[in-house]
Amino acid sequence: MSKKKPLSHGQLRRMRANHEKRLSRGKLDNQAPELQDSSLGQEEPAVVISRFGQHADVEISSGEIIRCNIRRTIQSLVxxxxxxxxxxxxxxxxxxxVVEAVHPRTSSLTRPDLYDGVKIIAANIDQIxxxxxxxxxxxxxxIDRYLVASEDTGISPVIILNKIDLMNDEDRADIEAALGRYRSLGYPVxxxxxxxxAGIDTVKALLNDKISVFVGQSGVGKSSMINALLPDAELLTGEVSEGSGLGQHTTTTARLLHLPSGGDLIDSPGVREFALWHLPPDRVSWCFTEFRxxxxxxxxxxxxxxxxxxCSLREALEAGKIHQDRFNNYHRIIASLDEQRHARHFRHNEE
Structure with missing residues (x-):
């Protein structure tokens, strides 16, 4: 048997830090007051507004929000x-x-996590x-990465281009052409x-009577748009750095917000891009609708x-039935699958 390679100082530090986090979580869980069955009332329906470790804020039919413990038998709550x-x-x-049970989900928005595998972000969503x-x-x-994630989960996607007040004539033709391609595929834009x-009232109507979630890179204006739809949300907004053109993550915990014009919005933590390493290549192919x-x-x-x-896809490309940009993005996603899987394997081995 080969001798085990000694751990580096960095690996040891990470192991100790993870161990301390687990101990801290355990202490917090032990400090949470235990409610006995005799001290609890009748069962009633509620919806999870937000999740905090072993606790959840839930809304009951009266509109009151109550912080609850979560039964240890509940494997997943979002x-x-x-x-x-x-x-x-x-x-x-x-x-x-106390949260006693969870109803079956009609849908769930997931993303892969380097440590936890596929992680559920939010549930019972009507549109992304x-x-x-x-x-x-x-x-x-x-956009194509998010469309693949939407098609995979079966949640209807809607594409929104924000900050059109900053569009110049030089970029307009290319952007409008790209948006036109998505419209031709049947995606609302x-x-x-x-x-x-501009256009905010149209989005309000789109959200009415639905549970929606906003996704997108940092800096695209998700939080600013939510503030425009729901000023009382008081979400932090991050300015795009003029020097780098990069945004900053502005939200940390997913929460459900009620829109005064109707409908609910789940505000989820900012994600730079959806990793898709958990999907096999043939599933990614299927998620490009015009490939099917x-x-x-x-x-x-x-x-x-x-x-x-x-190759039938190559023939369709040459015949103009598949656009070169979508074909290129498909291959970029396929090429990234192995890289992301390798990164996950490397990170696990480091721990």
Whole structure:
């Protein structure tokens, strides 16, 4: 048997830090007041507004928000979950009840995590609003990654271009052409400005009677747009650095917000881009909707859809039925799968 390689000082520091975090979480959990069954009322429905470790803020039918303990038997609980709770019969405690059970989800928004595998961000969502913007630089690569994630989860995507007040004539033609391609594929596309409020009323109507979530790179104006839709949300907004053109993460905990014009909005932590390493290549192919008619018709079963002879996707590209930009973005995603899996394997081995 080969001798184990000694751990580096950096690895030892990370192991000790992770161990201390686990101990701290355990202490906090032990400090949480335990509510006995005899001190709890009848079961009633509620919805999870936000999740904090072993506690959740839930909203009951009266509109009151109650902080609850979570039963240890509940394996997963996220913002948007519909639950059954029992309230504490006596007032005076910071903990007002217990989440007893979770209803089956109609949908769940997930993203892969380097440590936890596939992580659920929010549940019972009707539509994903993919926010892009003129600044930072408009890119279809990120939009296509979110579209793949949307198609994979089965949640309807809507593309929103923000900051149209900053669009110049030089960029306008390319951006409008890209948005036109998405419209031709059947994806709803809207152009807005959270600063000038242009198009905001259209987005309000779009959100009515639905549970929606905004996703997009940092700096595209998700929080600013939410503030325009719901001024009382008092979300922090981050200015895009003029020097680097990069944004800053502005939100930290997913929470459900009620819109005065109707509908609910789940504000989730900023994500620079959705990693997709958990998806097999054939699933990514299927998530490009215009590819579906050609999948399984290539000459060779293991076709990589590059320069392979008899490739149906390549033939469709050359015939103008698939656009070059989407074809390129597809291959960028496929190329990134192994890199992301390798990064995850490396990080686990470091620990």
């Amino acid at each position: 913002t948007g979950d519909k639950v059954i709770i029992r309230q504490a019969l006596e007032d005076g405690s910071a903990i007002g009840g 609003l993919i926010v892009s913007s003129v600044v930072p630089a408009f890119t279809t690569q990120i 809207y152009e807005v400005s959270s600063k000038s409020k 008619d050609y999948l399984g018709t290539c000459k060779f079963r293991d076709c990589k859809h590059l320069d392979d002879p008899g």
